[in-house]
Amino acid sequence: MSALTVTRTPGRLAGGGATGLLTGQWLAVRSLRTTWWVLGGAAAAMVLFGLLFSATAGSGGPGGQGGPPGLDGSDPVALSLGGYRPAALAVGVLGVLLVTGEHTSGALRVLFAAVPARWPVVLARTAVTAAVSLAVLLPASLAALLAGQAALGDRGVSLGDAGVLRATVGTALYVTAIGLMGAALGWLLRSTAGAVGTLFGVVFLLPVLGGLLPSSWGPDVVRWLPGQAGAGVTEVLPGPDEFAPWTGFAVLCGYVVLLLAVAVVVVRRRDA
Amino acid sequence: MIEIRSLTKRYGERTAVDDLTVTVLPGRVTGFLGPNGAGKSTTMRVVVGLDRPTSGSVRVNGRRYADLPVPLREVGALLEARAAHPGRTARDHLRVLAATAGLPRRRVDEALDLAGLSSVADRRVGGFSLGMGQRLGVATALLGDPATVVLDEPVNGLDPDGVLWIRTLARALAAEGRTVLVSSHLMSEVAVTADHLVVLGRGRLVADEPTGSFLRRAGGGSVRVRSPQADRLASLLAGNGVTLTSPERGLVEVAGLDAAAIGDRAARAGITLHELSPVAPTLETAFMDLTREDREYRTGPAEVAA
Incomplete structure (x- = not known):
């Protein structure tokens, strides 16, 4: 029908187009205090834990063992970036909250009425969440590394050394990716408790349970877990059972993209 | 639209x-x-x-x-x-x-x-x-x-x-x-x-x-009339299509006449009115009235009102 084609304005999705969607979602994310409290907390955790691990690494214990658990005391980069786990926890929860908070309050239904296709909202929200997280986490990661190396003194490395810059940037990327995974679970499950529980289970609990598997094939399974796959990019030298840094990160991103794709399909089909 | x-x-x-x-x-x-x-x-x-x-x-x-x-x-x-x-x-x-x-x-x-x-x-x-x-x-x-x-x-x-x-x-x-x-x-x-x-x-x-x-x-509701001469008023208003009920002494509920008609008749007869208030039908009663004949809804008043 000609009446339809004439009045349609292609490329101006929902009226504001891609720019409007991104601006809107930036306003939405920016206007919540939660965003800044959690990202600020994650940044502080990265720097402070990094300092703590670095400063205590050399103290040792009576038996010669010392330093933080689960970290290689002889790896200066791992020590200074060791705060990424609590940061990933926090940002993962933020990813969930930014979605489920909109859903439970009803704000999402108002938004979906404005954008009936719905998927642009999911994508715009994802892009903004990623950008905002990286904008805070990249400087935090860098600060954690520099502060840690300063604390280590002679044993420290410089940003120019092989793999150090990649591990620093990779740490921010890893934490951001966990945040997006939380967001994808938020879209899928709509409940804060369900999404946070699933995220923690998959990212933090499964690797622990995976450690109970027989050593002949257990590591081959564990390295495919999202949290483990992505962890290699945060290290200068990934462990023997881990993927190469960018390969592992690509695996993590694959999970995130897959979850988001399922989320888009489900969000479009489901009654809002 | x-x-x-x-x-x-x-x-x-x-x-x-x-x-x-x-x-x-x-x-x-x-x-x-x-x-x-x-x-x-x-x-x-x-x-x-x-x-x-x-x-x-x-x-x-x-x-x-x-x-x-x-x-x-x-x-x-x-x-x-x-x-x-x-x-x-x-x-x-x-x-x-x-x-x-x-x-x-x-x-x-x-x-x-x-x-x-x-x-x-x-x-x-x-x-x-x-x-x-x-x-x-x-x-x-x-x-x-x-x-x-x-x-x-x-x-x-x-x-x-x-x-x-x-x-x-x-x-x-x-x-x-x-x-x-x-x-x-x-x-x-x-x-x-x-x-x-x-x-x-x-x-x-x-x-x-x-x-x-x-x-x-839906029935148009009713009119509550309070009067010290309620009995006289009731006999005055009684007639074709008018339903009168008296839930308490001195109070008459009139269906089938509007407030103006009741007030006019009372004035002409010299009856004192203490209250004359139209009562709109509630949705519940109107709704039940309208659906009473509909067999689909004949499942008992309690359920319809729920």
């Missing part, structure tokens, strides 16, 4: 809306009535594309909702109280939507002003009263200056000022030629605002007619 054709919506086993066909016309306030659970909210959610119809179709301003180029400019909806993130200010809530729909920034201020929220625009929605939340919902609905406005139970939680404001607003929007659909489970509320009524019962259309004719068909 909203055109609903053979709309059916089922949630699992439950049928919320059952083969509903109705057209909501511009230029008048259409009241959408029915007891809680009658399917009003479901219908409105389908109209703005939030729920998918199980079958049937809805067209808004001549198009499927999903085909509207800028939905916010065409349809504004208030579907639930306080549908905004509690951590966001009223202004930010509207700015998100304005940016998404490509509306100018000044629309945000205009909508806030229209809803009487300018003074609290920069407060977080979490601290809003239910009434302020409703006002923000109205601001949201009117943000895009839409030709069609859908308000689900807009007076819930509003103080008398707010109720009056919604009535005036609904009529003003209709007078500007917009399509205005306002739902309520309170007949008295809709009766004073709506020119036309669409009544649902258990998801099915019970009535689609002008408010006046619906009220007359």
Whole structure:
């Protein structure tokens, strides 16, 4: 029908187009205090834990063992970036909250009425969440590394050394990716408790349970877990059972993209 | 204009809306009535594309909702109280939507002003009263200056000022030629605002007619008359088509005559009146009256009223 084609304005999705969607979602994310409290907390955790691990690494214990658990005391980069786990926890929860908070309050239904296709909202929200997280986490990661190396003194490395810059940037990327995974679970499950529980289970609990598997094939399974796959990019030298840094990160991103794709399909089909 | 054709919506086993066909016309306030659970909210959610119809179709301003180029400019909806993130200010809530729909920034201020929220625009929605939340919902609905406005139970939680404001607003929007659909489970509320009524019962259309004719068909209510000479008055008023009941001494409830006729007759006979008040039929009684003959609903009064 000609009446339809004439009045349609292609490329101006929902009226504001891609720019409007991104601006809107930036306003939405920016206007919540939660965003800044959690990202600020994650940044502080990265720097402070990094300092703590670095400063205590050399103290040792009576038996010669010392330093933080689960970290290689002889790896200066791992020590200074060791705060990424609590940061990933926090940002993962933020990813969930930014979605489920909109859903439970009803704000999402108002938004979906404005954008009936719905998927642009999911994508715009994802892009903004990623950008905002990286904008805070990249400087935090860098600060954690520099502060840690300063604390280590002679044993420290410089940003120019092989793999150090990649591990620093990779740490921010890893934490951001966990945040997006939380967001994808938020879209899928709509409940804060369900999404946070699933995220923690998959990212933090499964690797622990995976450690109970027989050593002949257990590591081959564990390295495919999202949290483990992505962890290699945060290290200068990934462990023997881990993927190469960018390969592992690509695996993590694959999970995130897959979850988001399922989320888009489900969000479009489901009654809002 | 909203055109609903053979709309059916089922949630699992439950049928919320059952083969509903109705057209909501511009230029008048259409009241959408029915007891809680009658399917009003479901219908409105389908109209703005939030729920998918199980079958049937809805067209808004001549198009499927999903085909509207800028939905916010065409349809504004208030579907639930306080549908905004509690951590966001009223202004930010509207700015998100304005940016998404490509509306100018000044629309945000205009909508806030229209809803009487300018003074609290920069407060977080979490601290809003239910009434302020409703006002923000109205601001949201009117943000895009839409030709069609859908308000689900807009007076819930509003103080008398707010109720009056919604009535005036609904009529003003209709007078500007917009399509205005306002739902309520309170007949008295809709009766004073709506020119036309669409009544649902258990998801099915019970009535689609002008408010006046619906009220007359529903029995037109009664008039409470209090008088020290109640017995004389009763014998004076008794007659064809007039029903008199006396729930207590000195009080007569008259059905079939309006207040003016009763007052005139009493005055002519020199009877003193202490009270003369029209009692509008409640939705519940009107609804039951209208559906009594409908075999589908003959499942006992308790269930109909629920």
